[in-house]
Amino acid sequence: MRRHYATIKDIAHALNISVSTVSRALRDTYDVSADTRKLVLDMAAKLNYKPNFNATGLVKNSTHNLAVILPGITNYYFSTVFTGIQEIAYSHNYNIILYVTNDDAGRELNIIRNLSFSSLDGLLVSVSSQAGSCDHFQEIIDDGIPVVFFDRVAADIRTSKVMQDDYNGAFEATTHLIANGYKKIAHIAGPEGLTFTDSRLNGYLDALRRNGMPIRKKWIIHSGFTQECGENDMEKLWKLNDKPDAVFAVNDRKAVGAIVTLKKKNIAVGKDVGVIGFTNDPMSAIISPSLSTIAEPAFEIGKKSCQLLLNHIKKKNFIPEEIILPGKLIVRESSIRS
Amino acid sequence: MRRHYATIKDIAHALNISVSTVSRALRDTYDVSADTRKLVLDMAAKLNYKPNFNATGLVKNSTHNLAVILPGITNYYFSTVFTGIQEIAYSHNYNIILYVTNDDAGRELNIIRNLSFSSLDGLLVSVSSQAGSCDHFQEIIDDGIPVVFFDRVAADIRTSKVMQDDYNGAFEATTHLIANGYKKIAHIAGPEGLTFTDSRLNGYLDALRRNGMPIRKKWIIHSGFTQECGENDMEKLWKLNDKPDAVFAVNDRKAVGAIVTLKKKNIAVGKDVGVIGFTNDPMSAIISPSLSTIAEPAFEIGKKSCQLLLNHIKKKNFIPEEIILPGKLIVRESSIRS
DNA sequence: AAATCCACCGGTAACGTTCTCGGTGAATTT
DNA sequence: AAATTCACCGAGAACGTTACCGGTGGATTT
Numbered sequence A, B: 001m002r003r004h005y006a007t008i009k010d011i012a013h014a015l016n017i018s019v020s021t022v023s024r025a026l027r028d029t030y031d032v033s034a035d036t037r038k039l040v041l042d043m044a045a046k047l048n049y050k051p052n053f054n055a056t057g058l059v060k061n062s063t064h065n066l067a068v069i070l071p072g073i074t075n076y077y078f079s080t081v082f083t084g085i086q087e088i089a090y091s092h093n094y095n096i097i098l099y100v101t102n103d104d105a106g107r108e109l110n111i112i113r114n115l116s117f118s119s120l121d122g123l124l125v126s127v128s129s130q131a132g133s134c135d136h137f138q139e140i141i142d143d144g145i146p147v148v149f150f151d152r153v154a155a156d157i158r159t160s161k162v163m164q165d166d167y168n169g170a171f172e173a174t175t176h177l178i179a180n181g182y183k184k185i186a187h188i189a190g191p192e193g194l195t196f197t198d199s200r201l202n203g204y205l206d207a208l209r210r211n212g213m214p215i216r217k218k219w220i221i222h223s224g225f226t227q228e229c230g231e232n233d234m235e236k237l238w239k240l241n242d243k244p245d246a247v248f249a250v251n252d253r254k255a256v257g258a259i260v261t262l263k264k265k266n267i268a269v270g271k272d273v274g275v276i277g278f279t280n281d282p283m284s285a286i287i288s289p290s291l292s293t294i295a296e297p298a299f300e301i302g303k304k305s306c307q308l309l310l311n312h313i314k315k316k317n318f319i320p321e322e323i324i325l326p327g328k329l330i331v332r333e334s335s336i337r338s
Numbered sequence C: 001a002a003a004t005c006c007a008c009c010g011g012t013a014a015c016g017t018t019c020t021c022g023g024t025g026a027a028t029t030t
Numbered sequence D: 001a002a003a004t005t006c007a008c009c010g011a012g013a014a015c016g017t018t019a020c021c022g023g024t025g026g027a028t029t030t
Helices: A008-015 A019-027 A034-046 A053-060 A076-091 A105-114 A135-142 A166-179 A195-210 A227-239 A252-264 A298-314 B008-015 B019-027 B034-046 B053-060 B076-091 B105-114 B135-142 B166-179 B195-210 B227-239 B252-264 B298-314
Strands: A065-070 A095-100 A122-125 A147-150 A160-164 A185-189 A220-222 A246-249 A274-276 A293-295 A322-325 A328-330 B065-070 B095-100 B122-125 B147-150 B160-164 B185-189 B220-222 B246-249 B274-276 B293-295 B322-325 B328-330
Touching (some): A008 A034, A053 B053, A065 A076, A065 A105, A076 A095, A076 A298, A076 B095, A095 B076, A105 A135, A122 A298, A147 A298, A160 A166, A166 A185, A166 A195, A166 A246, A166 A328, A220 A227, A227 A252, A246 A252, A252 A274, A298 A322, B008 B034, B019 B034, B065 B105, B076 B298, B105 B135, B135 B147, B147 B298, B160 B195, B160 B298, B166 B185, B166 B195, B166 B246, B166 B274, B185 B195, B220 B227, B227 B252, B252 B274, B298 B322
Parallel strands (some): A065 A095, A065 A122, A122 A147, A147 A160, A185 A220, A185 A246, A246 A274, B065 B122, B147 B160, B185 B220, B185 B246
Antiparallel strands (some): A293 A328
8 A cells, every 4th residue: 555655746746847847956957047957855844745756767877876895794793884874974975785794605606796886886895705706796796886995805807996005904913923932833713715714814924923932833734713613713723732821813703712712721812822912892891801902094095085985986987996994003902911 | 187097888888890880798688799799798807997876776766775764773683683784785786875863863864865865775673762652764665765764763654664562571581470470560661652662561461460460650760772771761760669679771871770779789690580571782781680571583684674675675565564574582680589 | 139048957769577457259059 | 160269479559757859938148
């Protein structure tokens, strides 16, 4: 029993003027007198007129919709990035269609394939970690759809990207551990093949090299991003004969997992074994001992990527930009030998 | 430089048949032979045809879009509910347009006013806590747009609602504190005027009455939902001459705030002062002492509300349902006197 | 006074799709 | 053999909006 919404025709009919004039009046473009314009606007308000985006989208070949594709939304980082995106989109009157892939490459592909670009102006995406090929993104870009990657970017695709400074953050985190007297530093990393996993790994390795610290293959463990993964990784490390005395985790959730495992073993986190994470998830301040970390500018990343996308949309042939935002070391209890 | 996507006309032209036939073939409806159907589908695949939702939406007056309006997405509860919603929407090929209000009633109103119902099949909403009037929702429902409320519902509006069992959860939480020997139980509540704030308050009050425990006005504090609010509320409670020996918080974030404040004052949480929360935010397991809580079925709430909305959309004149899902007491360290 | 200009408005086609209806020819019934 | 049915297909209108172009009448120029 859906009520018929007032259309532009209804306004025209009520005012006994033409449809074209109403259209022009509503958009406040050329060729319409102030008087009729006022008449139209008043009548529009009176009839509770709402523009039909399907119709405008059809003729203008542009809706005000952006799609965002994320691995998941139930964690601090992505939900904060999304909030940033939303903030910019809202202020520019764009709507956001959100898809979550659950970090499943198959689902990601399926979502992409079913995307209707006729009702989409652009695409913001952070790729799934089980990334297979990225050809589907390339196709979209070749079709002329503006795409911006953030955080988890597809390396070999030429379009705008925005991310945090993963390399330097990891470098700083590792250096901080070294400065605090830890000598055998492990790294529990993310899944292989993801750009930022590599960057953080390299930052870690270079910090070790720069300071003449030992690098052990066994001290580097790749797995997923969850707390549980962190717990498992820590268990593995502790089974080693040559145990590390500190660990740099690729993110805070894994670092929290590491701390949980260490506490279970009655090992004094900070004193016996140092831990540092990456993200500045609120959890890092709550856990005790509290977790040192590299704060990521998640909100800014969201805002920046959305702004970039809007630029892409406005100017065709926009030159892709890569933006890298710096992180910030936050020292708490877990990395201090006192 | 956006490439022209293949349309139904292109397929028709390439096959030298009529547009109508192609349309029917693609939708697999009546009056089309198996042969031509195959021809059409093959050609569609070959031309990389994608349906234009603006066009279908225009003629069918129905898109496959759902709008979700949330106070915020950066917390466990809402992000999990959203994931549930997304799960159902995805399996039914619906897209979700997500709006976050930042718990700002003005922004909520503005979003609602600008909603284009011509490109929306339905609406899922959890209202902002600074709720003023809810007339704007009533208008939408009167216009025949299917709306489902969840969690933070608008009490006096007749449409489907799904929520957790706030009253019984609060009752159980409070009873649990009593059973563990706490005698002076405070409640740090949510903002007044919100349905579930009231329900949890009432559950708390009834549990006290049932057990003949004292009720003090000063032990009940209303404020926002953040951890900071929880910290402030706890500070206030501790300034009282007649201090409580336990506190039931309206959610886990506030409970965490309370624990943080108590720890700062070197008060033994659990032993000296009991604390229990509501939600089962992952944080509750991380903080130490770990936080007892009532686990909310957030994911199920999301799924259920989306299912309900889809039912609304399918059958016009669907009779509104109110669904209440039970919570579950989870006992951890913060509420045990041992 | 004729020619030109300008502000304003209307008619029509188009966007991509679906729906309704009418029209084929072949197969089946009488 | 005529009448009826049936499976299949096409033509045209419609959805709500914008873009394009042409046409008014009045004011300004020459």
